[in-house]
Amino acid sequence: MHEEYSAIAASKHSIRNTIPARRGLITDRNGEILAANMPAQRVVADGSHIKDKAALVAEIAAPYLGIPVAELTERLAQPTNKYNVITPNLEEDKAIALKKELDKKGLRGLYFYPNSVRTYPNASILSHVLGFMSRKNPSDEVLVGVDGIERSMEQQLHGEDGFRHIEHDRAGRELVVYRGQEKAPRHGSNVELTIDMALQSILEAELENAYRELKPDTAIGIIADPKTGEILAMSNRPTFDPNNLNEAKPDEMKNRAIMDMVEPGSTFKIVVASGALNEHTVTEKTEVYCEGGRFLYGGRILKDHHGYGNMTVEQILIKSSNIGSAKMALMMGDDKYYEYVRRFGFGERTGVALPGEIPGLVHPPARWDKLTITRMAMGHSVAVTPLQMVMGMSVIANGGKLMKPQIVHSIKDEDGQEVYRFQPEVMRQVIPESTAHFIAKALAGVCDDGGTATLARVNGFDVAGKTGTAQKVNPKGGYMEGKYVVSFLGFMPAQDPRFVCLIMIDNAKISSGLNYGGLVAAPIFSRVAEKTARYLDLVPTAPSMLPIAFSEPSSRKVTQ
Amino acid sequence: MSTNRRKEVNQIQLGPLFKWLTLAVMIGGCGLLFVYVKNQQHTLGQETRKVELQMREVRAYNEVLLAKISQLSSRPALQRKLEQTMVALVPIQDNSIARLVPPVTVGSDGLLRTAANERFRP
Structure with missing residues (x-):
């Protein structure tokens, strides 16, 4: 009791x-x-x-x-x-x-x-x-x-x-x-x-301007360090304010860099070029006949923007030839090509420490029809996330290694003492360094005169990259007429890359005749890369394209 | 008067009295001491509580200030301030920058740097 x-x-x-x-x-x-x-x-x-x-x-x-x-x-x-x-x-x-x-x-x-x-x-x-x-x-x-x-x-x-x-x-x-x-x-x-807020602000400002001017459905930008896989900046539009969740719409809260699947378009051509070179299907000097711009295969005609004849792998990348890429994939064969697509990390989650990442969609060859390989070589019939694209390009930029993307740099206790530091993680060696360097050299040509991305150039630096223009996929099947997802994926300096940057604009409200990666996304990349280079204090690697202007000190008179 | 009659005297027995008095004082003293110690404990407890509260308030105030500092020094806040105060900061125009390809042997790392960003360097 x-x-x-x-x-x-x-x-x-x-x-x-x-x-x-x-x-x-x-x-x-x-x-x-x-x-x-x-x-x-x-x-x-x-x-x-x-x-x-x-x-x-x-x-x-x-x-x-x-x-x-x-x-x-x-x-x-x-x-x-x-x-x-x-x-x-x-x-x-x-x-x-x-x-x-x-x-x-x-x-x-x-x-x-x-x-x-x-x-x-x-x-x-x-x-x-x-x-x-x-x-x-x-x-x-x-x-x-x-x-x-x-x-x-x-x-x-x-x-x-x-x-x-x-x-x-x-x-x-x-x-x-x-x-x-x-x-x-x-x-x-x-x-x-791993985010650097200075770079994040640069990317946010440029993406915001593009979002306001071009009025696209969405805009995505990522900057990463290709050697470590560290994500230095990641931005999405539309966006939301986490301090004011009541006003945020579900559509604005989606991190599209890891949750959206897109057809990558021509940026995907680096996979077939790397694979074909590495498998010795082609050599650096092999010339592929590009059928004068019209290639009949599987009962359908595959077109290039211009009629090309014989082209080397480098030229195929610089001119972004669909037919050249498709033919290289055909030479490799379904299984080998599929193997390289997977080795580049497409079709699997990158493992970045962010929730909700999707693996993308890469069907195995058993589910391909006759046309799939030719479409996939030019970045169609495949769905990837923007982050996968960045990590894929990092393979070319860092000498052939697929890095695990990192967003968390370290864990510190309340006194600021480091408890754990995340180390760069190499997933696998996708291609040898020599192949990666050859592709990087070819991609530098994309931004040179005669390439598809001259607007991506940055004064004083050699830029390497690839444009992408893909028709928007209709969720009900087929493609949406006049709607494009355009992108530019590049790195800089081309000789010793310090960063990889992706700019992707979905359905910009401009004339479809102007809606190309090289015209819409490349200039945004150029501005972001220019400011990034200044912030990182990169040493110019190329002679200046602009005349050097000197001010005239004599105009200011000193009086005593 | 009989001589053998005993003289009856009620003398105060000081010994036991002193003993009992001492005992009573000791017990009383212990009681008072107990109450005193209890009161002291209570007072000290209240003071401990007060100090703990003050410490909590100071910590909370510190955190408020930290949050306010991070808010005031955030990029949107600085941008707003820049616009409000009309500070004439403009990005350096490209035609105002003279680019030089630096000589290979400058500096210990072989690079000429105009404004080294030490924080970012590995």
């Missing part, structure tokens, strides 16, 4: 107080804060303590809580409700002031529990990568990361709440002398991304 009543008595006075763990920060590679915590207080009313003083408490609390007095009085006047959440996130300074005010008047019934609001200082910049937080279930009080890094690094970020068993007097005040068992919280680790 005694034990029974002492247990009841203990439950009346003893409670387990949770000490919340602080969520870790997310920073860029230079320590710039991208996601922070704004301390707040959850205000809870205990109706049994307020009793008949609801009106009085409401009058004092209303200005702090921003709730009309009448409404607050009604909410507080619930004597049977012992846990009535009035507001989940009251700003810290307001909460402290309100608490003091209530103490001064000797009023009780409103209780304050520490909480925090996740804030994203850069608003919509990098929002798709950072993600956001929400409740798993509507009844949950605790928020968890549900998208982006907030979700993929949830385990590292959230930490572990502590607790303390306390006893309180009849007025609800803690009796410190009767403190029981106690465990300190383990605060969440800070996550440092």
Whole structure:
């Protein structure tokens, strides 16, 4: 009997107080804060303590809580409700002031529990990568990361709440002398991304301009380091502000760089060229007859933009010949070509630490029809993610290695000490270094006079890259008339690449005669690459294309 | 008066009295000491609680400031500030940049750098 009543008595006075763990920060590679915590207080009313003083408490609390007095009085006047959440996130300074005010008047019934609001200082910049937080279930009080890094690094970020068993007097005040068992919280680790906010801002600004001027359905940009696989910038349009989720539409919240499948178009020709060279199906000097621009195969005519005759592999890439690419694929054969497509990482998830990545769609040869191989060689009949394209081009830029893309650089504890650093990971050697260098040289020619991407050039640097123009796939089957996904995928400097950059514009609202990767995406790439080179302080590798202008100091007279 | 009559005197027995008094004082003293210590404990507990609260407030305030600093120094905020204060910062135009192909042997790494970005270098 005694034990029974002492247990009841203990439950009346003893409670387990949770000490919340602080969520870790997310920073860029230079320590710039991208996601922070704004301390707040959850205000809870205990109706049994307020009793008949609801009106009085409401009058004092209303200005702090921003709730009309009448409404607050009604909410507080619930004597049977012992846990009535009035507001989940009251700003810290307001909460402290309100608490003091209530103490001064000797009023009780409103209780304050520490909480925090996740804030994203850069608003919509990098929002798709950072993600956001929400409740798993509507009844949950605790928020968890549900998208982006907030979700993929949830385990590292959230930490572990502590607790303390306390006893309180009849007025609800803690009796410190009767403190029981106690465990300190383990605060969440800070996550440092590979993102460089300076490069991210460059990419965001250019993509925003393009999105405003060209009014495309979507626009995607990625900058990565080909040697390490680190993603330096990743941007999507449309975008959203994670601080204001109520106004965000589901369509805006999608990280299209890893969740959208697109037909890559001519940028995919690097796969067939690399494969054919590596398998010795062709050599650097082999000439492929391009049928004068019209190639009848499988009962269909495959066309080039211009009628070409014999062309080397290099020329096929520079001129972006569909027929030349198709013929190289045919020479390789279905199985070998498919093997190279897969070795370049297409058809499988890259493994980037972001949730929701899709593998793309690469059918095995058993499901191909006669035309598939010729279509796939020029980037049709295959669906890839923009990130896969970037990693595929990195293979050419880094000497033939397929790198695992990295978005998280390191994990740091709350004192800033590095706990874990993610190392670059080579997935496989796709092609030998010599083949990669040959393709890179050919891709540098794409931006030279006579290539398809002269507008991608950057003054003072050799740019290598490939344009892509693919008709938009109709979800109901077939292609959409007059709608194109155009892209430019390149790296710079061509001799020793420091970054790979993809610009992809989906259905720009311009004349279809102008809607080509070389005309729409290449100039955006050029601007991004120019600014990136300045930021990275790259040493110019090519003579300047523009005349050097010197100012005339003599025009300014010095007087004493 | 009989000489053999015993003289009846109710003398106060100081020994036991002192003993009991001492005992009572000791018990009373212990009680008072107990209450005093209890009060001290309670007061110290209240002070501990107050200090803990202050520490929590300072930490929270620190975090508020950190969040505010990161907000005020964020790129959109700086951009807004730039527009508001009309600071005449414009990107350097391409025709204002003289590009030189640097000699191969400049610097320890063989590169001539106009503005080295040390943070990014491996």
